[in-house]
Amino acid sequence: xxxxxxxxxxxxxxxxxxxxxxxxxxxxxxxxxxxxxxxxxxxxxxxxxxxxxxxxxxxxxxxxxxxxxxxxxxxxxxxxxxxxxxxxxxxxxxxxxxxxxxxxxxxxxxxxxxxxxxxxxxxxxxxxxxxxxxxxxxxxxxxxxxxxxxxxxxxxxxxxxxxxxxxxxxxxxxxxxxxxxxxxxxxxxxxxxxxxxxxxxxxxxxxxxxxxxxxxxxxxxxxxxxxxxxxxxxxxxxxxxxxxxxxxxxxxxxxxxxxxxxxxxxxxxxxxxxxxxxxxxxxxxxxxxxxxxxxxxxxxxxxxxxxxxxxxxxxxxxxxxxxxxxxxxxxxxxx
Amino acid sequence: xxxxxxxxxxxxxxxxxxxxxxxxxxxxxxxxxxxxxxxxxxxxxxxxxxxxxxxxxxxxxxxxxxxxxxxxxxxxxxxxxxxxxxxxxxxxxxxxxxxxxxxxxxxxxxxxxxxxxxxxxxxxxxxxxxxxxxxxxxxxxxxxxxxxxxxxxxxxxxxxxxxxxxxxxxxxxxxxxxxxxxxxxxxxxxxxxxxxxxxxxxxxxxxxxxxxxxxxxxxxxxxxxxxxxxxxxxxxxxxxxxxxxxxxxxxxxxxxxxxxxxxxxxxxxxxxxxxxxxxxxxxxxxxxxxxxxxxxxxxxxxxxxxxxxxxxxxxxxxxxxxxxxxxxxxxxxxxxxxxxxxxxxxxxxxxxxxxxxxxxxxxxxxxxxxxxxxxxxxxxxxxxxxxxxxxxxxxxxxxxxxxxxxxxxxxxxxxxxxxxxxxxxxxxxxxxxxxxxxxxxxxxxxxxxxxxxxxxxxxxxxxxxxxxxxxxxxxxxxxxxxxxxxxxxxxxxx
Numbered sequence: 001x002x003x004x005x006x007x008x009x010x011x012x013x014x015x016x017x018x019x020x021x022x023x024x025x026x027x028x029x030x031x032x033x034x035x036x037x038x039x040x041x042x043x044x045x046x047x048x049x050x051x052x053x054x055x056x057x058x059x060x061x062x063x064x065x066x067x068x069x070x071x072x073x074x075x076x077x078x079x080x081x082x083x084x085x086x087x088x089x090x091x092x093x094x095x096x097x098x099x100x101x102x103x104x105x106x107x108x109x110x111x112x113x114x115x116x117x118x119x120x121x122x123x124x125x126x127x128x129x130x131x132x133x134x135x136x137x138x139x140x141x142x143x144x145x146x147x148x149x150x151x152x153x154x155x156x157x158x159x160x161x162x163x164x165x166x167x168x169x170x171x172x173x174x175x176x177x178x179x180x181x182x183x184x185x186x187x188x189x190x191x192x193x194x195x196x197x198x199x200x201x202x203x204x205x206x207x208x209x210x211x212x213x214x215x216x217x218x219x220x221x222x223x224x225x226x227x228x229x230x231x232x233x234x235x236x237x238x239x240x241x242x243x244x245x246x247x248x249x250x251x252x253x254x255x256x257x258x259x260x261x262x263x264x265x266x267x268x269x270x271x272x273x274x275x276x277x278x279x280x281x282x283x284x285x286x287x288x289x290x291x292x293x294x295x296x297x298x299x300x301x302x303x304x305x306x307x308x309x310x311x312x313x314x315x316x317x318x319x320x321x322x323x324x325x326x327x328x329x330x331x332x333x334x335x
Numbered sequence: 336x337x338x339x340x341x342x343x344x345x346x347x348x349x350x351x352x353x354x355x356x357x358x359x360x361x362x363x364x365x366x367x368x369x370x371x372x373x374x375x376x377x378x379x380x381x382x383x384x385x386x387x388x389x390x391x392x393x394x395x396x397x398x399x400x401x402x403x404x405x406x407x408x409x410x411x412x413x414x415x416x417x418x419x420x421x422x423x424x425x426x427x428x429x430x431x432x433x434x435x436x437x438x439x440x441x442x443x444x445x446x447x448x449x450x451x452x453x454x455x456x457x458x459x460x461x462x463x464x465x466x467x468x469x470x471x472x473x474x475x476x477x478x479x480x481x482x483x484x485x486x487x488x489x490x491x492x493x494x495x496x497x498x499x500x501x502x503x504x505x506x507x508x509x510x511x512x513x514x515x516x517x518x519x520x521x522x523x524x525x526x527x528x529x530x531x532x533x534x535x536x537x538x539x540x541x542x543x544x545x546x547x548x549x550x551x552x553x554x555x556x557x558x559x560x561x562x563x564x565x566x567x568x569x570x571x572x573x574x575x576x577x578x579x580x581x582x583x584x585x586x587x588x589x590x591x592x593x594x595x596x597x598x599x600x601x602x603x604x605x606x607x608x609x610x611x612x613x614x615x616x617x618x619x620x621x622x623x624x625x626x627x628x629x630x631x632x633x634x635x636x637x638x639x640x641x642x643x644x645x646x647x648x649x650x651x652x653x654x655x656x657x658x659x660x661x662x663x664x665x666x667x668x669x670x671x672x673x674x675x676x677x678x679x680x681x682x683x684x685x686x687x688x689x690x691x692x693x694x695x696x697x698x699x700x701x702x703x704x705x706x707x708x709x710x711x712x713x714x715x716x717x718x719x720x721x722x723x724x725x726x727x728x729x730x731x732x733x734x735x736x737x738x739x740x741x742x743x744x745x746x747x748x749x750x751x752x753x754x755x756x757x758x759x760x761x762x763x764x765x766x767x768x769x770x771x772x773x774x775x776x777x778x779x780x781x782x783x784x785x786x787x788x789x790x791x792x793x794x795x796x797x798x799x800x801x802x803x804x805x806x807x808x809x810x811x812x813x814x815x816x817x818x819x820x821x822x823x824x825x826x827x828x829x
Contacts, residue, residue, distance in 0.1 A: 018374060022397020022498045029497055031484065076372060105394045108379040120378035122606045124748050125735075126599055127613065128622060129606035135373070139609045141356065141365075151354055151609045154371045177397065177498050233386050234415065234505050234742065237713045241510075268495025268502050269509030273390060313741055317383045 010066035010194055012041035013057075014096070015086055017079035018106065018160065019072030023097040026177035027069070030184050040191055041067070057085055065089045067190055069096040069173075073103055073325065074161040078154035087167040092200075094207070098176040100163040102277050102285075103325025105176075110159050110324055111316065117156075162326050171201070173208040176275035176322065179261050182208040206280070210259030213279045214272045218254055218263035220244045226298030230311035233270075245271050246296060251312055253321075255292035256285055274322050284328045286319030353764055353786075361774040366765040370612035370757075377747045385411050385718055385742045386505050392734065393499045395751070400499045401434035401490060402727035402752065403734070405576070408503035410734040413596070413721025414742070415505050415714035422707035423507030428576045429520065429699040430493040430500065431725070435575055435692040436527055437486025438728045439685050443534065444479045447682050447791045451542045471537070482530050485523045489696070492516050507711030517706040524696035528652070531690035535656055538686055543663065553664070556770045557678040557789055559627040559762050560585035562617055562634035564755065565641030566726045567592070573645035575692065575726040581644045582617065585629050587674045590617065595724030598733055602750060603632075614758045615750055625761050633762065636730025636755040637793055638684035643674050650698070653691035660687055678763055681792040685728075718742040727752035729794050756793045763789035 016024060024046075028034060037043070044065060045057055068090035074080050087093055098104035109117055118134045121127075135156075141149045163169050173186065186208045192198035201207060215222070222244045231249040239245070245252040245266055252271035254263070258279045265272050278285040290309075297308040312318050320327050354367040380391055389407040393400040405427055412419060419427075444467065452467045467475060487497050493512060494500025502509045512520075542548045567581045568574040580598065582590040593601060604613040605622050616622045616632030623631040634640070648654040664680055665673040675684075699705055718738045725732050730752035737746040767789045 020394050020397035025397050025498050105391055106374050109375040112378045117375035117378045126604050127606055128603040133606055133608040135611045136608045234714050264496050265501055270501050313384050
């Protein structure tokens, strides 16, 4: 085979910004398919799986990465730099997982100021910090002389942002983490598209998830029963394994949450926590969930509805557990 | 003054960066190991319902979510002063043992193993799991995949999900397992025991049979005489899931043993302005900076911390492996156990724990009560405050929560496995740098891999990259002159 006849393999990248690494583990958990990915793609950048340096990415031509899965939120100046860098280098940039799509649980940090976040760590019980120091973006070494005697840290941002609040994103793949079966399907689709046997969905689409809600995938029976109060698991002696959890009074996020996981949590006896993000067409996840909850309470008087909803002890956590950073409460592109 | 910068090392929910300062003679004066990220869980968990903590804190780490889930579950039980039914405790420990098995497997074969099984001076392109397969045989790759898969199947069966399990709640579990599931787990457990014995045999033949490797394991470059910490059961044996925290000194003498809830009396955390991560140390010894010895409060956790702190293992085959570990590395004198200070021995200690975890899977899955339907009780006490401690693969993990009377979180304190090892890791980096950099010259390219090896021993969870397919950590060393102009760049060949 001559060099000119060699078809260059498409290039694959995956990156984690401010994340827990669970998205990368979910990709590794596709097991033998990872070998197919390795065969079909030239993996050019993937810190969990291979040697990786930012300078190597900087040296790539713009648009030279065919598919980049970007997980993690934008928590500091380094995350932001990599978001811009990978946007420039990638033809298709996927916000991969809940953190990149909508901020995930670390997005709840947006309820607090930077000073409060720092205090919780550096003034914690047990912290040995008599001078009340906090980490400094630039810190001059005591014996560093002049010249470059300064240590640098990334600058902590006032808000955790989603990937699309920083750069343009082509696709959104939800989940905390995305289920490995959905990841396999998406990779199959991409590989088919590269072979000209399938078309990618329109830019801006949610991929690797369903079009309905978690409830539609849930094996539990629904009897359209109205509820008189919400209860916490610590107050409920018996949970019926067959009946809808919401109808048993447990605040289950299924009605507002996009399908795709196969209703794993309700199947394991626990309410949906909402990690697959808003169902199709929903602009604000929390607003949709509130209206869904209001529709199942057995009351018509506003005061009575309010009393029942008061049974939810932490409304912001319940309604925006995964989506606060993307929500109307704390969203919007930051310059 | 000359700066040597290593950036990025790899991630700790961010990544690590090393600054090495040379004095006028070109000898190492200081090293700074910086962790560049904070996410703020201690703050944003405030206000959340306490029963959600096992789910919320799982998101601290996607590599070891099981450790956070279980430490949190124990802490919320303590908040309510509720004791789960026996079957729930069995299920939690069974899930946890399967996790420890899968995690230790990944670390040994994918991350650290290649340094030994292929060789520290082999070409970097060969120092990875594929290189292990080439050297030891294709069968080993399939075994490693199967070991991980079996571990994760047990986690999903009991925990509801493969990543971020969700079934542990105050007072127990949201669901039990069936008799058929118990039988399948038991069969996997027996397979796991065989795999762990195979792994220890591999260590024997590939590492202990090689004088050069034995010399490296014992060598001064990676040896620090620190305190050691680990959880032990009522008979002083190593326990990953539950017990008291024991701390021993560099000479093996008892520094203290305490119920996990007493940790504030024993542990303090030093804050430094040049890193986002705190340095835990032994409060009663004190912070003397990043130095080892009996006068310094620096302590080591993880497999080496645990095996040094314990009197032995709780399962028979692991006990045999434990005895062999000490007979080779530090034979007892006058019947008195001696500490193993060599950090690279951590890999061997990890394999002893691998066997112990597999044996524990068998023991727990053999207990018929593990398939009981009674897996949860409703708390009756008012929620207040609670501590949960577990041995994460990377070290002692403590969650401490305070709530108001409605069970909403008012304060959170977390001391995470890898964080305990922050100071010892910094010591290992400095030791490696001092032994390799002289007169301003960098001994290359060995420096890069030798520094990597100092890190790998700890399996730090910023090595989520630890769980790397190739086993390579991204390293770049830049030597700068006093004006900051790079004069030499060395990269990890890939």
